[in-house]
Amino acid sequence: MAQNVTINGVDYNSVPSVKIPIKGSSPTSYAVFVDTSDADAVAGNILATKTAYVNGSKITGNIATKTSSDMTVSGKTVTAPAGYYASAQSKDVADGSVSVPATSITANPTITTSGGNITASVSASQSISPSVSAGYVSSGDAGTATVSGSASVSATSLDQYLLAGNIKNGVTIFGVQGTLALPSITQDSTTKVLTIS
Amino acid sequence: MAQNISLMGATYYDVPAVELPKSGGGLATFTDTSDGDAVAGDISSGKKAYVNGTLVVGSASLATATVSGTTLILTNGFPISV
Numbered sequence: 653m654a655q656n657v658t659i660n661g662v663d664y665n666s667v668p669s670v671k672i673p674i675k676g677s678s679p680t681s682y683a684v685f686v687d688t689s690d691a692d693a694v695a696g697n698i699l700a701t702k703t704a705y706v707n708g709s710k711i712t713g714n715i716a717t718k719t720s721s722d723m724t725v726s727g728k729t730v731t732a733p734a735g736y737y738a739s740a741q742s743k744d745v746a747d748g749s750v751s752v753p754a755t756s757i758t759a760n761p762t763i764t765t766s767g768g769n770i771t772a773s774v775s776a777s778q779s780i781s782p783s784v785s786a787g788y789v790s791s792g793d794a795g796t797a798t799v800s801g802s803a804s805v806s807a808t809s810l811d812q813y814l815l816a817g818n819i820k821n822g823v824t825i826f827g828v829q830g831t832l833a834l835p836s837i838t839q840d841s842t843t844k845v846l847t848i849s
Numbered sequence: 850m851a852q853n854i855s856l857m858g859a860t861y862y863d864v865p866a867v868e869l870p871k872s873g874g875g876l877a878t879f880t881d882t883s884d885g886d887a888v889a890g891d892i893s894s895g896k897k898a899y900v901n902g903t904l905v906v907g908s909a910s911l912a913t914a915t916v917s918g919t920t921l922i923l924t925n926g927f928p929i930s931v
Contacts, residue, residue, distance in 0.1 A: 655877035657869040669902060670867050670879045675853040675860050683852035684902040685867045685879035693896035697907060702887035704898030704905065708866060708878045710850075711898070713891065715927060723921070730921040737912050741923045 653690035699736055850884035893927055 654666040671682035691706035698704060698713025705711070718735035723743045725731075730743045819830025851863040868876040885900035892898060892907025899905065912926035 655869070655879075656872040657877050658872045659869060663872050665872075667869075667877075670869065672852075672854040672856055672864075672867065675855045675862075683854050683864070683881060684883070685881050686899055686902050687877060688880050688882065688899040689878070691897045691899055691904070693892055693898040693907065697893035697896040698887050698898070699891040699909075702891040704885045704887040704892070704900045705880050705882040706898050708880050710882075710885070713887065720923075723923070728919075732912075732914065732921070732923055734927075736909065736927055737923055737925050739925045741925075743921045743923075745919045745921065 653687045655687050655689075850881050852881050852883075 654668040656663065656665045657667050658664070667687070669684050669686040671684050673680050674683050686705075688705045689707050691704075693704060693706055693711070695711050695714045697715075698711065699715050699717065700713050702713040703710055704713075716735045718733060718737055718741075720741040720743055722735065723730055723732045723741065725743060725745055728745050730745055732741075732743075814826060814828055816828055816831040818832060819825055819828055820832050820834060821830050823830040851865040853860065853862045854864050855861075864881070866878050866880040868878050871877050880899070882899045882903075883901050885898070887898060887900050887905060889905055889908040892905060892909060894907050894910050896907040897904060898907075910926045912924050914924075915922050
């Protein structure tokens with residue numbers, strides 16, 4: 653800036669600085685005193701340790717120099733502390749995803765991965781072949797066995813069916829003589845009509 | 850800083866500033882700024898200070914932050930909180 657000053661009754665307008673000989677200098681050099689009243693920087697505007705003058709006072713900057721190592725990551729948030737970054741900085745942030753390589757296991761159970769998803773499937777089967785030894789199941793042994801899933805085994809006493817009326821007349825099964833009279837069925841070979849008598 | 854100066858045959862030691870009467874009253878202060886070392890890039894953009902007899906206008910810009918994928922990129926400069 654500049655000031656209008658008066659020295660020994662003489663006005664000097666727009667004086668930005670004053671030069672005064674430095675003691676003992678030869679050839680003469682001058683100390684320069686400047687009007688700093690228009691400066692407006694504060695310590696927070698200047699890098700740490702750097703100095704300058706503002707409005708007649710010397711100020712020392714306090715802006716710290718930072719690097720990416722000063723930047724912190726919490727989850728997906730990056731915090732860059734206030735300061736001066738002398739060059740461009742970068743900081744990586746994990747996105748929480750995990751890359752799952754595509755693979756499969758063919759053993760039972762089957763596990764497959766695709767697009768980061770893991771799928772497991774199980775297939776199982778069991779064959780049940782119930783058998784009855786020679787003879788029949790008595791009523792006391794009759795019962796029902798159920799296998800969870802899709803298989804079931806049942807056994808029913810044959811006694812209820814081993815009746816004379818259920819056995820053809822003239823036939824004996826396990827000592828039971830049949831009395832069942834079966835109808836006679838015939839079909840006409842030309843007309844295909846059935847006759848039941 | 851301060852200077853040892855000779856004025857009107859007298860020597861003055863450790864003079865940090867000179868005050869002169871303003872034409873309109875009051876005193877104008879002229880300051881020795883020879884030991885300042887800040888440069889424009891050390892001072893926030895637009896802010897002014899004097900260094901070694903010269904007005905210095907700051908040129909350090911504010912940093913800007915951008916995101917590329919999962920990477921935060923901060924340009925050089927003075928950042929506000931990011």
